[in-house]
Amino acid sequence: MSLLSKKAVIVLLAAVAGLGAINAQAAKAKEKTTTEQVSLLGGKFTFTLPKGFVADPLPASPGGATGTMYTNESTKTVVIAAENQIAEGQNVKDNDGEFLDGSVASFIEDQRKALPDFNKLSEKSLTQKGTGLGLRQVDSTATQGGGQTLNTTLMAGSGTKMALVQVISRASDKKGHDAVVKTILKD
Numbered sequence: 001m002s003l004l005s006k007k008a009v010i011v012l013l014a015a016v017a018g019l020g021a022i023n024a025q026a027a028k029a030k031e032k033t034t035t036e037q038v039s040l041l042g043g044k045f046t047f048t049l050p051k052g053f054v055a056d057p058l059p060a061s062p063g064g065a066t067g068t069m070y071t072n073e074s075t076k077t078v079v080i081a082a083e084n085q086i087a088e089g090q091n092v093k094d095n096d097g098e099f100l101d102g103s104v105a106s107f108i109e110d111q112r113k114a115l116p117d118f119n120k121l122s123e124k125s126l127t128q129k130g131t132g133l134g135l136r137q138v139d140s141t142a143t144q145g146g147g148q149t150l151n152t153t154l155m156a157g158s159g160t161k162m163a164l165v166q167v168i169s170r171a172s173d174k175k176g177h178d179a180v181v182k183t184i185l186k187d
Contacts, residue, residue, distance in 0.1 A: 036070055038081050040163035044094065044133050045156050047184040049079060058082070075176050078168040079184075085160055092157045095127060095134030103155050103162065104136045115142040126185070133158065135185075141171065150177045154184065 036049040053070040058080075060066050067082030086092060092099040104123060111118045124137040138153045148171040156163045165184065169177035 038068070038070075038079075038165075040081060040083050040165070041133070041156060041158040041161055044131050044158050045128070045135075045163050045165075050180070050183060053077075053079065075173060076170050077173070077176065077180055078166075079180065080164075080166045080168070082164045083161055084164075086157060086162050089160065091160055092162075094132055094158045096157060097125075097134065099157050100125070100134055100136045100155060103157065104138060107153065107155065107164075108138065111140065111142070115144065118142045128156075128185075144168065147171070150174060152177070152181045 035051055036053045036055055037046070038049065039046045049070055052072045052074055054072070056069045056071065058067040058069055061084075063084065065082055065084035067080060070079040070081070071077070086099075090099070108118075108120055119141045121139040121141065122137075123139075126135040126137060127133070128135060133156055136155045138151075138155075140151045140153070142149060142151060144151075145168075150167075150169045150171055150173070152167045154163075154165040167177060167180050167184070169180070
């Protein structure tokens with residue numbers, strides 16, 4: 001049994017596959033001069049993206065996964081925030097280690113199948129200050145959208161829903177990538 005819904009992964013991978021089309025889409029959009037507020041899991045996982053990100057809702061998957069892709073044309077950074085019902089009607093605590101560990105294992109397995117050069121760099125267990133929400137962070141590299149990328153994926157679950165946030169940056173922009181991840185985690 002996969003704790004990470006295949007539908008959520010499909011939505012995420014479909015968005016990542018469209019990474020090559022981001023330049024064309026973002027070129028049409030004006031530079032965003034306001035910040036983007038993101039709220040997942042009924043407000044338990046919230047963060048504010050810095051100026052420059054433009055939101056583009058992703059189509060809902062047949063399984064009900066919803067999400068938004070935020071792109072920053074100047075830095076070529078993408079943040080995907082998706083939410084889905086947990087499979088089989090499970091109800092999890094805000095810091096459910098077993099659920100989070102299973103979700104990470106399933107996510108890594110799925111990424112290795114989908115991305116031939118997927119390379120997990122690190123994995124961390126975090127607890128968000130203020131809410132006590134448990135997060136798992138997976139840092140990796142892979143070729144996506146025609147080039148080598150840095151990827152940080154954050155996973156959380158609460159009640160009957162799970163959230164997945166992925167930051168994707170050019171491999172040459174580690175400093176910028178780390179700054180976006182830090183912004184997401186500090187809120």
